[in-house]
Amino acid sequence: YEVADWYDAESLLTSDERQVLGRLRDFLEEKAKPLVGDYWERGEFPYEIAQPLIDLDLMEPAELTEGRTKPARGIYQGFRIFELARTDASIATFYTAQAGLFRTAIRVGASEEQKREWMPKVIDFSLKGVFSLTEPESGSDIAGGLATTARREPGENGDTWILDGEKRWIGGAFTADVLAVFARDVADGQVKAFLVPREAPGVTLTKIHRKTALRMMQNAHITLDGVRVTEADRLHNVNSFKDVAAMLRGMRSDVAWIATGIQAGAFEAALRYVREREQFGRQLGSFQLVQEKLARMLGNLTSSLSLVVRLTEQQEKGIYRDQDSALAKMQTSLLMRETVALAREVVGGNGITLDTDVARFHADAEAVYSYEGTHEINALIIGRALTGHSAFTK
Ligand code: FAD
Numbered sequence: 001y002e003v004a005d006w007y008d009a010e011s012l013l014t015s016d017e018r019q020v021l022g023r024l025r026d027f028l029e030e031k032a033k034p035l036v037g038d039y040w041e042r043g044e045f046p047y048e049i050a051q052p053l054i055d056l057d058l059m060e061p062a063e064l065t066e067g068r069t070k071p072a073r074g075i076y077q078g079f080r081i082f083e084l085a086r087t088d089a090s091i092a093t094f095y096t097a098q099a100g101l102f103r104t105a106i107r108v109g110a111s112e113e114q115k116r117e118w119m120p121k122v123i124d125f126s127l128k129g130v131f132s133l134t135e136p137e138s139g140s141d142i143a144g145g146l147a148t149t150a151r152r153e154p155g156e157n158g159d160t161w162i163l164d165g166e167k168r169w170i171g172g173a174f175t176a177d178v179l180a181v182f183a184r185d186v187a188d189g190q191v192k193a194f195l196v197p198r199e200a201p202g203v204t205l206t207k208i209h210r211k212t213a214l215r216m217m218q219n220a221h222i223t224l225d226g227v228r229v230t231e232a233d234r235l236h237n238v239n240s241f242k243d244v245a246a247m248l249r250g251m252r253s254d255v256a257w258i259a260t261g262i263q264a265g266a267f268e269a270a271l272r273y274v275r276e277r278e279q280f281g282r283q284l285g286s287f288q289l290v291q292e293k294l295a296r297m298l299g300n301l302t303s304s305l306s307l308v309v310r311l312t313e314q315q316e317k318g319i320y321r322d323q324d325s326a327l328a329k330m331q332t333s334l335l336m337r338e339t340v341a342l343a344r345e346v347v348g349g350n351g352i353t354l355d356t357d358v359a360r361f362h363a364d365a366e367a368v369y370s371y372e373g374t375h376e377i378n379a380l381i382i383g384r385a386l387t388g389h390s391a392f393t394k
Contacts, residue, residue: 033088040216148167
């Protein structure tokens with residue numbers, strides 16, 4: 001096994017799962033890696049690899065699911081995210097917007113009937129969607145601060161909802177067919193969710209420019225101005241913020257896998273570099289102080305991988321707790337920040353150019369550190385579980 005998987009966590013995968021992941025790895029190596037530096041610099045996404053990536057059939061691969069009659073295992077899903085992030089965090093985020101965020105919105109929020117209709121299309125990407133929760137004025141306190149409104153209007157041919165408000169940071173929105181929009185019902189004050197066609201009248205998307213992290217990933221500022229959605233397109237199992245919190249649990253675990261994959265990519269790039277570069281007539285990798293940094297990076301990566309593997313095993317047993325995914329997201333992100341900084345450091349000046357990969361991982365890590373719950377918010381979720389006191393409430 002490879003150096004980045006020090007304790008051979010991959011041995012938990014079946015040979016079929018390894019084969020599918022090998023397909024992904026080859027694709028990323030040949031098709032994605034050569035593009036990422038330039039696209040990152042331009043702040044554009046390499047859409048030419050989007051369809052070939054979808055065509056790899058990775059979300060619920062037919063060969064791992066007995067022709068899609070049972071779900072692929074969580075450990076496979078985790079390693080798929082790890083592989084994507086090990087190549088590039090924007091590509092991992094782009095794929096996870098559909099395979100993690102949007103799919104979880106449907107899995108948790110849709111009624112059985114809605115799931116029967118939508119889920120197959122989510123899995124084969126014929127219905128592309130994004131998760132539109134964050135607002136310009138509410139990020140961490142979205143539960144209390146969500147201000148987008150939904151007003152129900154009775155009609156002879158079924159009721160219609162009218163949505164008004166703004167959403168911010170929505171990843172992948174420009175290529176989505178529908179936006180899963182969370183809004184507060186003006187009648188009962190509870191949060192509801194709707195599938196809004198991206199091209200519906202009243203929907204406006206604006207690209208967020210000048211990002212210094214995840215530059216390839218396209219994030220949108222969205223305005224909803226009197227947008228009409230039918231009751232049939234409301235997610236019928238979302239009746240309060242508690243249902244949204246249930247969605248966030250699964251997504252935070254995915255991000256913990258992303259934070260782990262980023263560490264693998266940065267560590268491997270740094271290791272390659274210090275084996276080649278010479279100073280004082282010797283390889284950088286032969287210096288004690290450099291070796292100490294390599295050891296710390298590997299320690300962080302191995303701790304993160306062990307953590308996400310164990311979390312995934314718990315979830316496979318049906319154990320889903322807010323504090324568990326919060327702990328994984330918080331801890332892997334903290335370790336990631338140190339790992340990418342050490343990787344950048346041992347590459348020296350070249351570590352701030354896009355030619356050595358570490359600069360891209362280093363910059364992108366900052367977005368991953370903040371999305372899906374910041375460090376502080378995840379710490380407070382853990383603190384609430386430990387003490388019984390919620391530090392969120394006044
Ligand atoms: P704020 O909530 O304003 O927080 C600012 C700082 O204050 C943070 O350090 C925070 O931890 C701290 N803070 C806040 N409250 C407390 C407190 N009570 N105690 C201590 N410290 C506190 N959202 C979506 O809905 N869909 C997406 O697809 C999506 N994609 C994203 C992609 C990127 C690249 C980024 C950067 C964000 C994305 N987000 C998305 C939004 C993301 O989830 C939010 O950025 C995140 O929840 C933090 O909110 P905020 O940025 O408004 O920060």
